[in-house]
Amino acid sequence: MSGQREDKVLPYLDDNLDIESRVLDLLSHLTLKEKFELLSSPGKRRIYGTKAIKRLGIPSFKMTDGPLGLSYQSTGLKKATRFPATISLAASWNRGLAKEMGIVIGKEIRSLNRHMVLAPGINIDRTPLNGRTFEYFSEDPFLTKELAVHYVKGVQSEGIGTCLKHYAANNQETNRRSCSSEVDERTLHELYLRAFRAVVKEADPWAVMACYNKVNGVYGCENEYLIRKVLMEKWGFKGFVMSDWFATRPIETAEGCINGGLSLEMPWPNKYKFKLLDKAYVEGKFSDEVLNDLVGRYLRAMFLTSAFSQHTDGSKGARNTPEHQNLARRIAEEGTVLLKNERSMLPIDLDSIDRISVLGPNLKKKFGRFLYGGSSAVVPPYEITPLQGIRKRCKDKVQIVKDPAQADIAIVFVGLDHGRGKDSESSDRTTLELPEEQIELINKTAKLNPNTIIVLIAGSPIAMNRWMDNVPAILLPWYAGMEGGNAIANILFGDTSPSGKLPITFPKQLSDSPAHSSNNTRTFPGDEEKKVHYEEGIFVGYRWFEKQDIEPLFPFGFGLSFAEFKIDNVHLSKESLVGKDDVLTIELDVTNISNRPGLEIVQIYSTDSDCSVPRPEKELVSFEKVHLNPSDAQNIQLEVKAEDLAFYDVSQHDWTIEPGTFEIRIGKSSQDIVAKSSIHFN
């Protein structure tokens, strides 16, 4: 029992009562004015919390930004564990790590007595130029949802809420507060809403953040179709919807947001100012039923997060522990993608060289700084730079020299840096290329030393045509978090094998990418009316490259290892699937045929061979990551759910599977397919 104010305990304060009854009881005690007050923050001084109502013992509901950890600007400048960028977590293809990361974020939030993290961001990567690509998972909705479900479950298992963002079709930063994503119904559901739907159904997130942009002409915060019809009615979402920061500004009326389904306007009242709400209410622009529903949803989250009990249940959480930092390192290692490794340049054997040269603009750079990259910037208590990681590892073993010509091996750290137009919220990148001086540095170094290794620190795809052939090895650790330097050194010197695979296609050139293929601003960043026409439809990412038969620089799902694996003895549990709830089990053997330990990610893709509507050549439907010691073999089972073979049928406004044959491809990437089979759906 908590928060007892008078002699008599009111039902809503009774921890033993079910949440729905507590919500109903509390609603009955609230005045109209108090309900209005609960719909926003108390004002400019507390922009990450809501208004407390002392009379009823309702505390402020406090949030922190995510998704890379607890952001500095939202926690009263508190330092916290800085995890690798979300795209790195996605590149790990490791559900367990996503869950662990969620749990740690939950614990760190508990330690600050907050209640919710504004994460994960699950928008689909439509263009490689999107400034927030580093904060999102993937171009593929299945991979996105598999990891996001686990992240959400992890956080919420700590009694801390999550807030899925940015709902929906928020796929670029250019004109993000005014553009309209013009997207057809099938594409919207099949690509841009699919991960939201799955996370809502599988993990029950306690909140969703509505986007800045319009979707088909209607702003996210007043989009009755997206919020009420789809999220709440169709998917059965029980949580509440809040606005992105200032996203309600261009909206005309308070009732637009209320009727749209927006429970919380942040960071302070604009449309939800008392006067505006009261006027709309008196004029009958919205009903008590709608208002109670919005407030009730928000109160439900408060009860779920035990905001009323202020975490008095024993666990205070913890922040910045060695375990948390260790996890940040493990994710960085598992998310690192080895893109090229000719002449087995990597790993570097410190016993066989004398001098190493390290250089480049990202060698000593720390990325965990105030608002670096935008709202998700976490400032950690320390951050290991690549130089520090390498120095520690090379101490007393090899000499670190300046001149690449004097070294056995040169390592150049290039990439982006969260600056404006370089992987940052509020602006998109303007080119796929590295900055000119970095291209020059790579080519110059490669001339001086043929053993030049490139380490790319960036959160989005990079073009490599102008330098790739000149270097034997390329490693992509993304933004690797506070332990990044250690993780990078561990991989470079072979303590661990890289096991990440690309969650996003790397195009050879920008015009190969769907949003940029037309060379017309209609598809990016939008026409004169700021409408962005998603003309490529469902064919985004690898779905596009395969349909158009464009060879990517590196395909979706690609990544090398120091080890080598064989996949064989594939066996399907059945020949046909009956009904959408049926599940196919694929059993196979993975063998490590090298003398190094490593991890392989087995990927399953399906093709609907006879469908009445166009379908992608391949769609990811299952994957599993396996750790194997040298010569070890493991028999694994992967599940393919019939529902993941479905497409969104506009005639039914729902997902459907047409009877017919589906090809099943098993591979190490979307293009490295090692076995094929087929299954019927009846």
Ligand code: BGC
């Ligand atoms: C971002 C959100 C973030 C919010 C609060 C906005 O600018 O788009 O992702 O959660 O700010 O900091």
